[in-house]
Every structure is written in C-alpha cells, then in structure tokens.
Amino acid sequence: MGHPTDIQPVLQLEAVSKSFGGVKAxxxxxxxxxxxxxxxxxxxxxxxxxxxMKIISGVYQRDSGTIRIxxxxxxxxxxxxxxxxxxxxxxxxxSLIPTLxxxxxxxxxxxxxxxxxxxxxxxxxxxTEELLADxxxxxxxxQKVSSLSVGYCQLVEIAKALSVRASILIMDExxxxxxxxxxELLFNIIRLLKAKGVSVIYISHRMKEIFEIAxxxxxxxxxxxxxxxxxxxxxxxxxxxxxxxKAVEKAFEWKDRATQISDEPILEVRxxxxxxxxxxxxxxxxxxxVLGIAGLMGSGRTELLEALFGLRSMSAGxxxxxxxxxxxxxxxxxxxxxxxxxxxxxRRSGLIAIHSVRDNATLPTLSRWSKFGVLDxxxxxxxxxxxxxxxxxKTDSADRLVSxxxxxxxxxxxxxxxxxxxxxxxxxxxxxxxxxISSKGEIIDFIRTFVSSGKSVILVSSEITExxxxxxxxxxxxxxxxxxxxxxxxxxxxxEVQLAIQK
Amino acid sequence: xHSILSRFDLTKNIVYIAFVVAIIFFYLVIGxxxxxxxxxxxxxxxxxMISIMAVSMTFVIATGQIDLSIGxxxxxxxxxxxxxxxxxxxxxxxxxxxxxxxxxxxxxxxxLITALGVPSFLVTLGMMGIIKGLAMWITATSAIPIRNNGxxxxxxxxxxxxxxxxxVWTLVALAVGLFVMNYTTFGKKALAVGGNEVAARYSGVxxxxxxxxxxxxxxxTAAFAGILYSxxxxxxxxxxxxxxxxxxxxxxxxxxTSLFGGTANVFGSVVGSLLIGIIxxxxxxxxxxxxxxxxxxxxxxxxxxxxxxxxxxFLRKGPKG
Numbered sequence: 082m083g084h085p086t087d088i089q090p091v092l093q094l095e096a097v098s099k100s101f102g103g104v105k106a107x108x109x110x111x112x113x114x115x116x117x118x119x120x121x122x123x124x125x126x127x128x129x130x131x132x133x134m135k136i137i138s139g140v141y142q143r144d145s146g147t148i149r150i151x152x153x154x155x156x157x158x159x160x161x162x163x164x165x166x167x168x169x170x171x172x173x174x175x176s177l178i179p180t181l182x183x184x185x186x187x188x189x190x191x192x193x194x195x196x197x198x199x200x201x202x203x204x205x206x207x208x209t210e211e212l213l214a215d216x217x218x219x220x221x222x223x224q225k226v227s228s229l230s231v232g233y234c235q236l237v238e239i240a241k242a243l244s245v246r247a248s249i250l251i252m253d254e255x256x257x258x259x260x261x262x263x264x265e266l267l268f269n270i271i272r273l274l275k276a277k278g279v280s281v282i283y284i285s286h287r288m289k290e291i292f293e294i295a296x297x298x299x300x301x302x303x304x305x306x307x308x309x310x311x312x313x314x315x316x317x318x319x320x321x322x323x324x325x326x327k328a329v330e331k332a333f334e335w336k337d338r339a340t341q342i343s344d345e346p347i348l349e350v351r352x353x354x355x356x357x358x359x360x361x362x363x364x365x366x367x368x369x370x371v372l373g374i375a376g377l378m379g380s381g382r383t384e385l386l387e388a389l390f391g392l393r394s395m396s397a398g399x400x401x402x403x404x405x406x407x408x409x410x411x412x413x414x415x416x417x418x419x420x421x422x423x424x425x426x427x428r429r430s431g432l433i434a435i436h437s438v439r440d441n442a443t444l445p446t447l448s449r450w451s452k453f454g455v456l457d458x459x460x461x462x463x464x465x466x467x468x469x470x471x472x473x474x475k476t477d478s479a480d481r482l483v484s485x486x487x488x489x490x491x492x493x494x495x496x497x498x499x500x501x502x503x504x505x506x507x508x509x510x511x512x513x514x515x516x517x518i519s520s521k522g523e524i525i526d527f528i529r530t531f532v533s534s535g536k537s538v539i540l541v542s543s544e545i546t547e548x549x550x551x552x553x554x555x556x557x558x559x560x561x562x563x564x565x566x567x568x569x570x571x572x573x574x575x576x577e578v579q580l581a582i583q584k
Numbered sequence: 585x586h587s588i589l590s591r592f593d594l595t596k597n598i599v600y601i602a603f604v605v606a607i608i609f610f611y612l613v614i615g616x617x618x619x620x621x622x623x624x625x626x627x628x629x630x631x632x633m634i635s636i637m638a639v640s641m642t643f644v645i646a647t648g649q650i651d652l653s654i655g656x657x658x659x660x661x662x663x664x665x666x667x668x669x670x671x672x673x674x675x676x677x678x679x680x681x682x683x684x685x686x687x688x689x690x691x692x693x694x695x696l697i698t699a700l701g702v703p704s705f706l707v708t709l710g711m712m713g714i715i716k717g718l719a720m721w722i723t724a725t726s727a728i729p730i731r732n733n734g735x736x737x738x739x740x741x742x743x744x745x746x747x748x749x750x751x752v753w754t755l756v757a758l759a760v761g762l763f764v765m766n767y768t769t770f771g772k773k774a775l776a777v778g779g780n781e782v783a784a785r786y787s788g789v790x791x792x793x794x795x796x797x798x799x800x801x802x803x804x805t806a807a808f809a810g811i812l813y814s815x816x817x818x819x820x821x822x823x824x825x826x827x828x829x830x831x832x833x834x835x836x837x838x839x840x841t842s843l844f845g846g847t848a849n850v851f852g853s854v855v856g857s858l859l860i861g862i863i864x865x866x867x868x869x870x871x872x873x874x875x876x877x878x879x880x881x882x883x884x885x886x887x888x889x890x891x892x893x894x895x896x897x898f899l900r901k902g903p904k905g
Contacts, residue, residue, distance in 0.1 A: 429783070430780075430783050430785075431783060431786070433783050434780065435846050436779050440772060444783075444789065445787040445789075448769055498787070
C-alpha cells in the first residue's frame with residue numbers, strides 16, 4: 082500500500098512508454114497526482130502531453146509501464162475503464178451537442194430514468210440545478226447549448242464531467258477560447274473542486290495562468306519527463322528553459338539572407354481592427370522580408386491573417402499594397418492583389434481530403450490553366466509535376482488522394498496550391514503544425530527561398546524556434562494588440578521571445 | 585493482370601458489374617426475347633428521361649445538394665410546351681419557353697438555397713409541391729394533346745439510323761455532362777464545393793455561384809425531360825415524371841457518386857439509369873405483378889448501393905478487417 086511517509090497519490094504513472102509505428106512518443110514517463118492538487122503539464126508541441134493524457138483517459142493504451150489509481154495497479158484499456166476509475170476529461174474540442182439543452186447534454190448517455198426507460202426530467206432538472214449552483218455557474222438548465230458562448234460551453238462541459246463521480250479531472254487548454262472574466266470563473270470552479278478533494282491535471286501554454294492556479298508543475302520535452310516541482314520553487318525562466326532544451330536542429334538555425342531586404346514596403350497596415358479580436362494593429366511589411374508573429378492561441382494572430390486575406394471584414398483600418406490604397410473585402414480581392422493564405426487547419430480549410438494532389442494543387446488557379454472554362458490537361462500535368470518535384474512532395478502520382486499522404490506532404494500540397502497563384506505576399510498560419518521534423522526543415526527552407534526572390538512572408542507560429550529560424554522581425558500579439566516588436570539581431574534567446582508572449 | 589485487378593475499385597464500379605449480371609440473369613430466365621433488338625431499343629426509350637436528368641443530378645449531388653423538384657418540373661414543362669404549341673405551333677418558341685421555365689425554376693431553387701441558407705432538400709421539396717400544384721391547376725388536370733408531327737418526331741418518336749431519337753438525346757446529355765465534369769473549371773469547382781465547402785471558399789471558389797449553376801442545370805434538364813415525355817406521348821400531362829426524382833437519385837448513387845458530395849461519375853449515372861430500366865423491363869417480361877416488381881426493385885437498389893459503399897465487406901464474416 083504505497084510508501085507510508087508519502088501522501089497516497091490518486092494517480093501514479095511509472096515508466097510509461099508509447100510509440101506509434103516505430104516513433105517513440107513517450108519514453109519512460111513518470112507522473113503522480115495528489116488528492117486535491119492542481120498539477121500543470123507543460124511542454125512544446127509534440128512534447129507528448131496529449132499522448133500522456135490520452136493514455137490516462139483510455140483513448141490510447143500504453144506499450145509498457147504501470148498505472149496505479151490510489152495505489153492499486155489498474156489497466157485502462159478504454160475510455161469507459163478510465164471513467165470507472167473516476168477519471169474525466171474536459172475536451173478541448175467541445176463534445177457538446179448544440180441542439181440539446183444544458184441538462185440534456187449533462188445527462189447524455191447516463192440519463193436518469195424511471196421504469197427502465199421513461200426520462201425522469203424532474204430529477205435530472207434538480208440534479209442539474211444543484212450541480213450548476215455547486216459550481217457557481219449561473220445558467221438555465223433548459224437553455225439550448227447553441228445559444229451559449231464558447232466560454233459557457235466550456236463550463237457546461239466541466240459540469241458534465243462532474244455529473245458522475247470524478248476524482249481526477251483532466252483539462253486540456255481550457256482557457257484557449259475564454260474571455261478574462263470567464264477564465265476567472267473557471268479558476269474559481271477549479272479552486273472549489275480542489276477544496277472538495279478533486280485532483281486536476283491542467284494542460285496549458287499560458288504560463289501566467291499556470292503560475293496562478295497550479296500547485297505543482299511538470300515539464301515534458303520530446304516525449305520525456307523533464308522536471309516536476311512545486312510552483313513556489315519554480316520561476317518562469319526555469320520552466321521555459323527546461324521546455325526548450327539546448328539542442329536546436331540544424332534546419333532551425335538562422336541563415337543570413339542571400340539578398341538584402343529592400344526598404345520599400347510591399348504592405349502597409351494601419352489601425353487594423355476586427356471586432357474585439359484584432360485591435361488597432363499597424364505594421365509595414367518590406368519586400369523580401371519574413372515578418373514573424375508570435376502570440377498565444379486566441380491572441381488574434383489567425384484573425385489578423387484572415388482579415389488580410391479578405392475572409393473577415395475589417396471594422397476599421399486601412400491597407401496599402403505597393404504604396405496604393407487597397408480594399409480587401411473578399412478572397413477574390415486578396416488573390417487579385419497577389420496575397421495567399423496557408424490556413425491554420427489544413428484538414429478543415431486547406432485541403433479537400435477526398436480529392437487528388439492534382440485537384441487540390443490547382444483549385445485556386447483553375448481559370449489560369451483553362452481557355453473559355455475548358456481545362457488544359459497538359460499544362461496542369463506540367464505544373465503539378467513541377468510542384469511535386471520542387472517541393473519534394475512524396476506521392477506515387479498526382480492522382481493520389483491527399484488524405485493518403487502524411488501530414489508533412491499534405492502541407493506541401495497546400496503550399497503548392499498557393500504558390501501556383503504566384504503570390505507576392507504569402508501569409509502562413511502555423512505552417513508546420515502536425516508536420517514531421519524533416520518536412521518542417523523543408524518548409525523552413527522553402528520560406529527562405531521564397532523571400533530571396535523579393536517576395537514577402539508573414540509567418541504566424543507558436544514554435545519560437547521556427548520563428549527565430551527565418552523571421553527578420555517578430556511582432557508579439559496579445560489580446561489583439563501588438564505589444565512588442567523585436568528585431569532579429571536584437572533577440573538574444575528564445576527565452577526572451579517566450580517571456581514577451583507570456584507577459 | 586494483377587495490377588489491373590488490384591486497381592479495380594469495386595465501390596466505384598459496382599454499377600458495371602451489376603449491369604452485366606442483370607443482363608445475363610434476365611437472358612437466362614427470359615431468353616432471346618429479352619435481348620431482342622426491339623426490346624433493347626425499348627429500354628433505351630424508356631430510360632432516356634431518367635438518364636438525362638441523372639446527368640444533371642450528378643452535378644447537384646456532387647456539390648452536396650439534392651433536387652426533389654425535377655419530376656414536377658418535367659410535368660409542368662410538358663404542359664407549357666403543349667399549350668404553347670397549341671397557341672403558336674412554333675417548335676422553337678415552345679421549346680424555348682419550356683426550357684426557360686426549367687432554367688428559371690432551377691435558378692430560383694439555387695438562389696433560395698444559398699440566400700436563405702435553407703437545405704436544398706427542403707427548398708426543392710417545397711418547390712415540388714408548388715410546381716405540381718401549378719401543373720394540375722393550369723389545365724384543371726386534363727391532358728393537352730400535341731398535334732405537331734415535327735415536334736413529336738424530334739422529341740419522341742423519331743429515329744436516327746434506326747436508333748431511337750430519345751437515345752440520341754441521352755448520348756448528347758451524357759457527352760456534355762462528361763465533358764463539363766471532367767474537362768472544365770466548373771466541374772472541378774463543383775466537386776470542390778461538395779468535397780469541402782470551407783476549403784473551397786478559402787481557395788477563392790465562388791461557392792454560391794457554383795451551387796446556383798448546378799441547380800439551374802438540373803432545372804434545365806428536368807424541363808427537357810418533360811419535353812421528351814410530351815413528344816413520346818404526344819401530349820402534355822401533369823402525371824409525367826411522377827416519382828422520377830427518387831429513381832434519378834437512385835441511378836446517380838448506383839452509378840458511384842457519393843450522396844455526401846465531392847465525387848461524381850457521370851457515366852456511371854447513365855449506366856445506373858439503364859440498369860434500373862433493365863430491371864424494370866426484365867421484371868415485366870418475367871411476368872411479375874406490379875406489387876412484386878416494386879419489392880424486387882427496392883431490394884436490388886439497397887443491395888447494389890450497399891455493395892457500392894461498403895464493397896463486399898458486409899458479406900464477410902469473422903473479425904472486422
């Protein structure tokens with residue numbers, strides 16, 4: 082029964098490993114969670130946080146190692162096993178059904194029934210009211226979820242997780258889409274849960290929040306455990322330091338430009354505002370420059386790019402391209418002004434998964450490869466063949482469906498698709514998310530080649546190494562505003578940028 | 585040989601197998617009568633309207649929409665043309681007005697779908713009722729005879745080198761459909777809209793315009809099918825095209841087009857329509873009663889689409905693979 086001197090942890094992982102098709106995602110991981118504790122889990126993209134959480138919540142099964150719940154060795158094979166052991170996960174992508182009410186969502190799949198099949202609405206209503214009151218959430222149980230803000234959905238999600246006995250609650254980036262006051266509400270709920278003895282695993286990139294709410298912090302790096310300490314014994318610099326590590330891949334080292342950046346701005350943005358998301362943003366983009374944009378999820382970085390691409394209408398501000406006042410009120414305007422956007426979520430908005438490499442690569446430029454609406458098959462074959470060769474897209478033919486390609490190759494197809502529009506300004510939103518390390522290097526190299534011909538790039542990325550590898554300048558975005566402008570020569574370390582983002 | 589077999593995609597090509605199997609089966613059961621020239625030409629006449637509407641429906645379904653109004657559009661178009669012929673005796677004018685009606689109705693469907701954001705299923709279901717009601721009201725449900733022999737020859741009874749003119753029209757529709765789907769920017773954009781509307785919009789595709797054009801095509805071919813019905817029957821009548829929408833959709837899905845949009849097989853749609861025609865014809869020659877025919881046809885549609893979407897996996901026993 083555990084070590085007598087220690088407090089018995091509610092959850093304990095020893096030497097847990099997991100690999101996917103030969104790639105180790107988690108090495109020898111150990112982790113423990115004490116009763117009534119908020120334990121934060123931090124690490125860069127691909128550090129193994131979500132793999133670890135999926136093992137704990139039964140989505141994946143560990144390859145080796147042991148998991149103990151309150152001291153007893155348990156096998157967690159399915160999400161149901163995890164639930165039976167009191168483990169509940171609050172999903173990042175919301176799992177609520179918008180057309181059902183708050184109450185119906187909370188009781189979905191474990192409805193309270195009488196005589197075996199008739200819904201006991203009265204009992205469920207009372208239980209929901211009790212649950213919401215307990216958590217201090219002011220909501221009508223009969224309200225449809227579709228009418229709630231994202232923040233309140235998150236709170237309902239938590240209430241749902243707690244509607245059955247839960248001793249361990251996992252939260253993955255719970256504040257990503259919350260406003261400041263909703264975040265405060267969430268933290269009050271977490272404190273309440275702590276007082277009741279519920280343990281919380283809290284995953285986030287936001288250090289400020291972690292230092293506010295967590296009791297202990299564990300850092301993961303490259304699928305390995307890096308550090309676990311009490312919050313009081315840590316500071317931001319140390320956490321960031323252990324997240325980053327020393328070895329930087331060769332592809333991610335700065336390389337001096339082959340050509341000088343000209344002083345001539347290609348794009349001048351003044352006072353760009355998009356509702357409450359992007360506020361009064363002004364900057365110049367020079368010919369041949371890579372402008373990096375650093376910021377947390379929800380800082381307005383994606384919305385800024387989408388406004389420049391005509392996907393969102395600006396509520397205020399002006400844009401000049403090549404020194405001329407330009408209005409971009411739709412994607413066709415953006416394309417006419419030689420602006421292209423590689424969107425953040427390639428599966429949702431970048432690609433048509435069930436179509437071929439060829440069809441995807443030529444979609445925005447079909448009219449270019451046709452006469453009177455009739456496609457020129459030979460030219461298209463030539464263009465796509467060149468795309469495959471230039472970007473080193475690994476596919477057996479242009480006919481292959483993109484859904485069958487790896488993440489890195491899919492992303493290269495998205496790049497090809499926009500390169501074919503011959504853009505002067507390329508907007509890249511998280512271009513290496515979900516991409517393997519060698520493709521990452523190739524994409525970074527591609528950016529360098531692209532700007533060497535006098536064209537310009539705005540690069541949004543949450544990976545600071547990537548930003549530092551190619552950006553001539555980095556703008557830091559927080560709550561829709563530019564809070565810092567860092568010149569590359571002046572940036573001494575990755576830590577400095579990380580600190581600027583977290584401010 | 586091996587590479588051809590391994591590349592053969594059962595789910596996309598089930599319609600061709602079913603087509604051959606149906607012919608062999610009915611030949612074995614019914615005998616020479618089934619494969620006689622008269623009977624084969626008969627089948628091509630009977631299926632022409634379904635085939636032509638199936639070509640457009642392929643575009644509609646490829647863009648992720650559906651059109652339930654085609655049967656009633658065909659009915660009203662047959663009446664409009666019959667009334668126009670009665671009044672003017674001008675083939676060109678009558679056919680022009682009939683086709684114009686189809687184009688307008690299809691475009692209206694498209695505008696309502698895109699502007700109001702109402703699903704195409706509901707818009708065209710409503711339109712089906714409106715047009716059908718109009719068709720019954722316009723002549724107080726009576727049929728209008730067509731006495732223009734030129735019209736009846738071109739749009740119904742004539743032959744070209746012994747081939748029924750109705751089948752010639754089918755081939756024309758098939759050729760145009762194949763060309764537009766596979767060799768024009770519109771075809772590619774239509775598939776993109778159905779494959780992932782968000783990604784299509786991000787790529788600068790005018791999603792609204794593409795959807796409206798696909799619905800307009802469908803209205804156009806529905807009116808043309810109505811004209812062919814009227815030429816074949818030498819009359820306009822509100823019952824023409826009744827229930828055709830479901831037969832056409834079945835033909836398109838049998839042909840290998842996904843009901844979820846983003847893929848299309850125009851050739852398959854026409855073969856699907858011929859397959860349904862062969863089954864109908866074979867069942868009648870086989871002496872089945874109307875009620876028996878309906879049951880067998882229903883079962884065949886379910887079986888063939890199941891094969892088309894799941895391959896033979898659903899027949900296989902044991903652990904899932």
